[in-house]
Amino acid sequence: MKKIIFLLTICLLFSCRKETDKIIPDNTNNGGNNGGGSNATVHLPFPHHTSYLGAAIKPNNYSQTDLDNQTKAFYDSWKAKYLINGCTTDQYYILFSNTVHTTSESIGYGMLIMAYMAGYDANAQKYFDGLYKYFKAHPSVNNKTLMAWKQITCNDSANDKQDSASDGDIDVAFALLLADKQWGSTGTTNYLTEAKTLLTAIMQDDINPSTWTVKLGDWAKPAEPNFYYGTRSSDFITSHFKAFATATNNPNWTNVTDKCYSLTTALQDQLTGLIPDFIINTNTTAAPAGQNYLEGVYDGNYYYNACRFPWRIGNDYLITGDTRAKAVVNKLNTWLATNTRGDVTKISNGYYLNGSNISDFNDATFLGPFAVGAMAGNNQQWLNNLYTAVLNTGVSNDYFADTIKILSMITISGNCWNP
Numbered sequence: 001m002k003k004i005i006f007l008l009t010i011c012l013l014f015s016c017r018k019e020t021d022k023i024i025p026d027n028t029n030n031g032g033n034n035g036g037g038s039n040a041t042v043h044l045p046f047p048h049h050t051s052y053l054g055a056a057i058k059p060n061n062y063s064q065t066d067l068d069n070q071t072k073a074f075y076d077s078w079k080a081k082y083l084i085n086g087c088t089t090d091q092y093y094i095l096f097s098n099t100v101h102t103t104s105e106s107i108g109y110g111m112l113i114m115a116y117m118a119g120y121d122a123n124a125q126k127y128f129d130g131l132y133k134y135f136k137a138h139p140s141v142n143n144k145t146l147m148a149w150k151q152i153t154c155n156d157s158a159n160d161k162q163d164s165a166s167d168g169d170i171d172v173a174f175a176l177l178l179a180d181k182q183w184g185s186t187g188t189t190n191y192l193t194e195a196k197t198l199l200t201a202i203m204q205d206d207i208n209p210s211t212w213t214v215k216l217g218d219w220a221k222p223a224e225p226n227f228y229y230g231t232r233s234s235d236f237i238t239s240h241f242k243a244f245a246t247a248t249n250n251p252n253w254t255n256v257t258d259k260c261y262s263l264t265t266a267l268q269d270q271l272t273g274l275i276p277d278f279i280i281n282t283n284t285t286a287a288p289a290g291q292n293y294l295e296g297v298y299d300g301n302y303y304y305n306a307c308r309f310p311w312r313i314g315n316d317y318l319i320t321g322d323t324r325a326k327a328v329v330n331k332l333n334t335w336l337a338t339n340t341r342g343d344v345t346k347i348s349n350g351y352y353l354n355g356s357n358i359s360d361f362n363d364a365t366f367l368g369p370f371a372v373g374a375m376a377g378n379n380q381q382w383l384n385n386l387y388t389a390v391l392n393t394g395v396s397n398d399y400f401a402d403t404i405k406i407l408s409m410i411t412i413s414g415n416c417w418n419p
Contacts, residue, residue, distance in 0.1 A: 040183040045119020046072075050417045053321030056375045058414060059387040067413035070391060071406070075117055077395045078406045083110065083127060087154035091137065092130030096399050101154070104147040104168025107135050109403050111175035115182050116410050116417075125183055128175070132189070135172055140164040142218040145201035147172070149217065163219040166206040167235045170214070173198045174240040177247055177419035192247070199244055203252060212255040213263070213282045216294065229283045230293070233275045234308040236260040238325065239316040243419055261324045264313075268328065272355045273335035277305035288353060298358060302351040304400070307366045310373030311408055317376045318411065319418045329373035336370060337382050344382075344389045364393040365401040368408030375412065387412060 047068040082095045094106035118124035140146040141162045149165035176195035185192045205218035214235040220227040245253035278289035288300035317325035340346035350358030371386040
């Protein structure tokens with residue numbers, strides 16, 4: 001994803017993968033959990049306790065009721081801070097910062113969360129539909145079915161990033177498949193048809209057909225091979241790709257899944273078990289990107305993109321039982337537990353690929369995904385400690401940390417499911 005990196009000293013305190021200011025919502029919708037919602041039947045209401053296919057563990061220092069209630073409570077706080085009814089009366093967006101309205105990534109995350117929290121939140125479908133209307137109202141200049149990745153204001157002409165970022169498009173497509181299962185597609189929006197249309201566009205412009213890698217966005221073209229043959233580890237969303245293959249009967253999504261795992265295995269074999277934010281030379285011998293490849297000096301390290309990797313791949317193991325996912329996240333978590341000597345307070349928000357710390361602090365941005373990954377292992381105490389650390393982070397002023405936290409908590413509580 002092409003990004004502007006602001007050189008501010010607060011970056012290490014409040015950064016996500018894009019520099020994030022403290023959030024001061026200008027039109028927060030606190031909604032509440034009753035009244036107003038759609039009349040559509042909620043088929044998988046939260047809490048919907050999924051029997052994860054992998055031999056998974058969950059935190060056992062809290063009851064299932066505790067896990068559900070903790071997730072509900074944090075969802076309420078997250079929604080009050082970040083869900084905005086704006087631009088038009090029927091549109092919603094997820095507030096990114098006090099200088100940027102939102103991003104396609106943020107819209108995708110919001111749609112996932114609403115689909116999973118339906119049943120607890122009676123307005124979830126209304127919010128979901130409003131987020132999708134925002135997505136459609138801000139198209140990429142390269143492919144009108146995809147979304148321009150950053151919106152500074154409601155006015156597209158004022159936005160300086162009008163091409164796509166693959167992960168946002170991919171999450172929105174998956175969320176539409178969730179919506180089809182959650183509410184059905186016989187209402188005002190045919191979620192399944194919309195998902196298939198979006199998936200056609202993603203395959204056309206967000207996927208590299210020569211390598212079956214996820215492109216950085218629809219702007220990465222063969223004329224720029226350094227980017228065209230680059231990919232982002234946080235876009236290895238393999239459980240999504242499996243759902244896409246089923247929904248479209250397109251075997252190329254299986255090719256994308258397999259490529260994600262072959263790249264991951266090759267890089268983990270070379271390194272400590274960590275994965276870099278960005279990977280280059282996917283058409284030859286894949287390698288970590290260098291400094292300032294796309295975002296900043298840590299582009300070739302385990303930083304604010306790769307931090308999502310154990311959540312993404314962990315979900316694949318939990319939902320589909322893919323043993324490749326189990327091997328990948330177990331290698332990472334075994335390294336992490338050894339590196340910290342089992343002390344979660346020693347976890348760093350960022351690692352060089354030699355295993356040394358980048359930061360001297362941690363928050364839910366890294367802790368949440370590590371906890372999801374730990375569910376694929378058998379170290380119960382380590383998982384319990386990780387989850388307690390996630391809870392102790394509270395509510396921050398960082399959209400990225402708080403959003404990754406609620407998404408991780410949905411999985412950890414046993415409420416992530418496959419459409």
